[in-house]
Amino acid sequence: MDDRSPAEPLPAHVAANREAWDRWAPEFEPRGRRAWAEASPSWGIWNVPESEVGLLPPDPAGLDVIELGCGTAYVSAWLARLGARPVGIDNSPNQLATARMLQAEHGIEFPLLLGNAEAVPYPDASFDLAISEYGACLWADPEAWVPEAARLLRPGGRLVFLTNHPVFMLVTGELEDDPPAGDRLLRPYFHDRRYTWPDETSVEFHLAHGEWIRLLRNCGFEVERLVEIQAPEQPSYGGGGGLPGEEVPFGLASREWARQWPTEEAWIARKRD
Template identity: 45%
Template sequence: MTDARAGDLARNRALWAVVNARFTDAAAEEQWTRPDPVWGLFAVPERELGALGEVRGLEVVELACGTAYVSAWLARAGATVVAVDLSAEQLATARRLQGQLGPRFPLVQADGELVPLADGCADLVVSEHGVAAWCDPERWVAEAARLLRPGGRLVFLTNSHLSALCVPDDEGVAAERLVRGHREAYRVRWPGGGAEFHPSHGDWVRLLRRAGLVVEALHEVFAPADGGGDHPFYEIVSHEWASRWPAEELWVASRPA
């Protein structure tokens, strides 16, 4: 690992300790108790997107799980889940909610670019606003492919490339114009914040194919048209912006059987 990448990891770990203390610990209980899975900043129901399919009986690894609410949803739906995250603080919140609400499943503190799990251990690798933005795609995509057994699927949600082009350097709300060059969004170091990755569609296709995965779907995710406000603390896009342009991308790829 390069010194620059080690610095990025330390920076991101420190950022998520602060974010967990200020925001996500308080929000996590509501997320854990949702009856059905949703995706992204505006809680678009999985039943509308159909990215996960039937998960009962599957072995699942969630990468960069945060407070592990996605893993909780999948475990309640009958999957066997392992949740992985770099942040000790986020995992502590997950562990607290396991004790309060259940279900229990393994929580592993590890970098999504180097996961201490066996080759071919998963039918499904999933991440919702986690590994895709915070880990180097040159490394984590190959790692996800390693974890998948033949016929397994990778499903991940990340910020849309368009939104990354429209968010100013001071991390304000996305503008209605491009403020960043196409290639500049691949790696962004926010002033006073973390280091993120926002590959283009072409980059994602290249990375997934190089890892031996086949792209099955790309869902461009908008805010629901039937009202709703801005996200309570992630202010990267407004509801109005996200109702006009896709704020998020939900990718589905598979490892050939």
Template identity: 40%
Template sequence: MAGIPAPTGSGDSAEDAFETSLPDYAARNRAHWNAASARYQAEQGRQLRDSGGLAWGVWQIPEAELRILGDVAGRTTLELGCGAAQWSIGLARVGAVAIGVDLSEEQLKAAWVASREAGVTVRLLHASGEAVPLPDACVDIVFSDWGAFRFADPDLVVPEAARLLRPGGLLAFSTATPLLDLCWADDAVSPGDRLLRDYFGLGRLDFATTIEFQRTTGDWIRLFRRHGLAIEDLIELRPPEGATTTYWEPEAYDWARRWPAEQIWRVRREGA
């Protein structure tokens, strides 16, 4: 992989450039995903495999339909919060030079196994999306599907993505909409039709097992612009008629048909 030196480390299933000193939210999320990895892959793996890895969000809307990333052949892609790397495996199959980053050792073990079963090469890094052990301006596409931009601090992940992108490079990621977080009670199995949180001041969300992050739409825009990222699109996803998912209860489908539950930001590094 020209221009990208391999970090040193002792991991034999992923390049290990991991700092043991983590902020509280990162340590908690890492512990959650280590504990939940096997169950998650058992419950969600089939849906992810059925889409070939190349589909977005809870409802797995195909990349071929949304065309978020475009032609990736010969391009270096970096997935922040890759989990078992289903996306990166799919991109490697269509010619990308794929790199996946995750904080969870167990998720990376699953990624290592899956990539070898698929017969493709995905470079795996054990690191936080807030501090990736790669040089400046070394990738063409940074992306995430409910990954680091949900489970790490956007104030740290966005500038890190900007640092890693070559001029003209693409940043694209899916996450929850602010509206979903405003309407989903902590103890509920699906969102409701009442606002339960304040919109202004959205930030860190402490849940029972994870700590997640949200921003208002204006805050996202200002964060992108502060780090030299030009906004190309904000796609509010709507599940297709009759769509099913292994992630949420069926009641969430009716909600997501009425109001946007997921969004994809598509922004580009200036200076091409």
């Protein structure tokens, strides 16, 4: 592992999320292992195949890629198999330990950095693609990580990120054993972008659609697509989301719910020339 890491102290939300993800890392190992074994990408908690959502550039071969909040780094592994040159950065030493173990098992090597995606130790214009699947795009402050992604990308480069849809955030409970998403609004749409959970020490960030568009444009991006992901009718177990037999992935929402409303969304934006 590359041991370049940002100067301490970390911002409070980054330190809190490091502690939380180091604690959660063992639970995520089986999902990471499963996703690393998949030959082709599929996305989010419903494992929607890349062929249906088209989040990646048509030919990633030769692209320099930074994965922001790579976790177990299966997205980088898929991209490496497609001929790209990924670098993964993550804030959790324990998540990176899983990523390193899976690299060794699969014989696929790429740099893994311990660090905060809000301050990546690479020069300007180092990458063609910045990608994050429920990574820094959810757990880092968008007012910091989006400008950083813009700095890291070359003109014409793409930012792709997948996170919770605001509709889902309106109807999801606050406690781990709350029921999955229902049909009643439980939270305001207009809120501070920061979410803390009553029973957790971690911090998430969620923006309304208008706020994402404002921020992306202010940082020099053109929004190309917003993909609002619908759960497929039948289970598909391709990637790092739901596991076989898991009817309500992560306890978040039933397939029936996610057939009617979006649990997650992916943004694709291009850095202006």
